[in-house]
Amino acid sequence: MVNPPTATIPTRIYFANASNSGRVSPGSLLAFGLPFSSNVAPLTTVAPPSGNEGPFGLTLDSSHRLFVGYQDKYISVYKLPLTSASTPAFQIATPAGVAEALAFDGSGNLIVGTGNSVYVFPSPVGASSTSIFNFLLPNGNHCCLQEFAVHASTLAIATFTGFSDHVYIYSLPLTAASTPTASITTGGAQGYSGVAFDGNGNLYASGGNPNQIEIYTPPFTNASTPTTIISTSSLVPPSGDAGDLAFDSEGNMYFGVSFPGKLYMFVPPFTAASTPSAQTTIGLGQLEIGIAIGN
Secondary structure, three states: OOOOOOOOOOOEEEEEEOOOOOOOOOOEEEEEEOOOOOOOOOOEEEOOOOOOOOOOOEEEOOOOEEEEEEOOOEEEEEEOOOOOOOOOOEEEEOOOOOOOEEEEOOOOOEEEEEOOEEEEEOOOOOOOOOOOEEEEOOOHHHOOEEEEEEEOOEEEEEEOOOOOOOEEEEEOOOOOOOOOOEEEOOOOOEEEEEEEEOOOOOEEEEEEOOOEEEEEOOOOOOOOOOOEEEEOOOOOOOOOEEEEEEEOOOOOEEEEEEOOEEEEEEOOOOOOOOOOOEEEEEEOOOOOOOEEEEO
């Protein structure tokens, strides 16, 4: 007997369109196809599960599942491929607050960021999963966690307060006693809203005031300074905010912006003169714009 070929799940750009959550509409989860081009519409739009608002944090695991953080203290897990009729396979209750940042480490442990705390859910992650430990970020109540990025054994955390903002660097795996190995503050931006690693382990952080994307090369220390700064002031309107960053397998960089919600693509190599090669308007997006790319 010959087994039928296994269907290939296409790679998509997943965009958390937290559309002015709690004030105008509950938002939506969007999926765009690759290759990306200007003024494209999403291939798929998924409304939040009943009673949820958001979405915010996004990440994918190796089992073709998309994890989506919503405002009402739940992480909804979708099996891919995603369709407009998709509903969560299951939901995980978060201990407190909005799951604004999500990531998996190399062992399949789920890392969840909410408020000023980081929680870890052990592998394998399922409907009955609960966190095994958590810890506070430095500066505790003064810190508002935004996004995660993982590369090999390094976790980067973008934080936003409007003052004394940092990108914190942690070594993986995390423990309840984890503390940052580096705290990067020297790029000049206030309010780090997005963070990502490229395939070479270089760190990219998007921030505001001034609006810019800062590029750092390893090793990361408290004294790290950007090797390149890309101005995004012309891309982020006065009422808007910089959002998350993500890379596709070709090394293209994606950058989200809120108010109005937009998705930009930059093509390498990246220099101070880099400008978007493609863009599309999403609609009204809130501050926490998550992006995940994969299948």
